[in-house]
Amino acid sequence: MLSPNTDSMGNSMKIATWNVNGINARTEHLLRWLKEFNPDVALLQELKTPGDAVPTLELKELGYHVEFVGQKSFNGVAILSKNEIDVVLDKLPGDEEDVQSRYIEANTGGVRVASIYFPNGNPVDTEKFTYKLGFMERVIERTKELLAEEIPFVLGGDYNVAPDNGDVYDIQKMGSDAICREEGRQLYRKHLHMGLTNAYKLYHPEPGQFSWWDYRGGGWNKDHGVLIDHLLLSAQAADLLVDSNIDKTPRGWEKASDHTPVWCELSL
DNA sequence: ATGCCGTCATACTGACGA
Numbered sequence: 001m002l003s004p005n006t007d008s009m010g011n012s013m014k015i016a017t018w019n020v021n022g023i024n025a026r027t028e029h030l031l032r033w034l035k036e037f038n039p040d041v042a043l044l045q046e047l048k049t050p051g052d053a054v055p056t057l058e059l060k061e062l063g064y065h066v067e068f069v070g071q072k073s074f075n076g077v078a079i080l081s082k083n084e085i086d087v088v089l090d091k092l093p094g095d096e097e098d099v100q101s102r103y104i105e106a107n108t109g110g111v112r113v114a115s116i117y118f119p120n121g122n123p124v125d126t127e128k129f130t131y132k133l134g135f136m137e138r139v140i141e142r143t144k145e146l147l148a149e150e151i152p153f154v155l156g157g158d159y160n161v162a163p164d165n166g167d168v169y170d171i172q173k174m175g176s177d178a179i180c181r182e183e184g185r186q187l188y189r190k191h192l193h194m195g196l197t198n199a200y201k202l203y204h205p206e207p208g209q210f211s212w213w214d215y216r217g218g219g220w221n222k223d224h225g226v227l228i229d230h231l232l233l234s235a236q237a238a239d240l241l242v243d244s245n246i247d248k249t250p251r252g253w254e255k256a257s258d259h260t261p262v263w264c265e266l267s268l
Numbered sequence: 269a270t271g272c273c274g275t276c277a278t279a280c281t282g283a284c285g286a
């Protein structure tokens with residue numbers, strides 16, 4: 001007897017990461033983009049709200065479950081999913097004194113996902129850069145635990161690291177920025193070399209592809225950008241990977257975030 | 269260029285971002 005096989009349609013999961021640069025200022029953009037792009041999972045960063053500005057009801061109407069950690073004015077990360085979300089961690093382990101809202105990890109639709117807002121790290125000669133490097137070490141430590149679970153997982157977010165010179169429009173102009181510093185690049189590689197796959201770079205290794213463009217100096221119109229938003233996948237997730245790209249559409253809208261979504265698609 | 273632009277706060281200026 002043939003099974004009804006009713007749940008076989010699609011079986012694909014689109015997972016995107018997007019630094020919205022203020023969810024209050026970007027609510028209309030977010031809702032429009034969700035309707036148009038229709039991701040199964042959206043990992044958001046820089047909510048810049050304790051939570052009151054998160055449009056929970058509108059998101060629910062679009063079919064999304066929502067979990068987030070926020071704080072006033074700065075940082076803040078969220079997971080939106082069409083499947084139920086079971087939060088595993090709402091802070092990055094390894095520093096009890098770190099109260100910045102930069103990490104949320106959850107199970108949803110059979111995949112472990114995390115939305116991570118890595119510290120920017122500028123200026124590099126201050127404790128902000130030290131904090132960035134320490135945060136990256138803590139993500140590596142957490143990743144060791146995740147790898148031991150041997151599960152498909154996707155660590156998405158604003159890594160604030162441009163891994164290669166080709167990920168920067170002009171290395172002469174950006175070379176001294178924290179996102180290009182060798183200390184951060186080494187830790188990014190240490191993370192990657194644990195066995196993770198950068199989904200976008202797997203399909204688009206060519207230089208000159210960006211996820212952030214400076215508001216200043218007409219960066220968007222000149223395509224003066226950097227690639228700092230990444231989706232890092234465990235082997236079990238990479239086995240399911242069928243596509244990845246950058247959706248530049250929302251960056252062209254009026255009053256855009258300076259970041260645009262990076263997404264990957266898994267075939268489950 | 270310690271510049272440029274944009275968001276947030278209790279705000280008409282400053283911190284922060286990358």
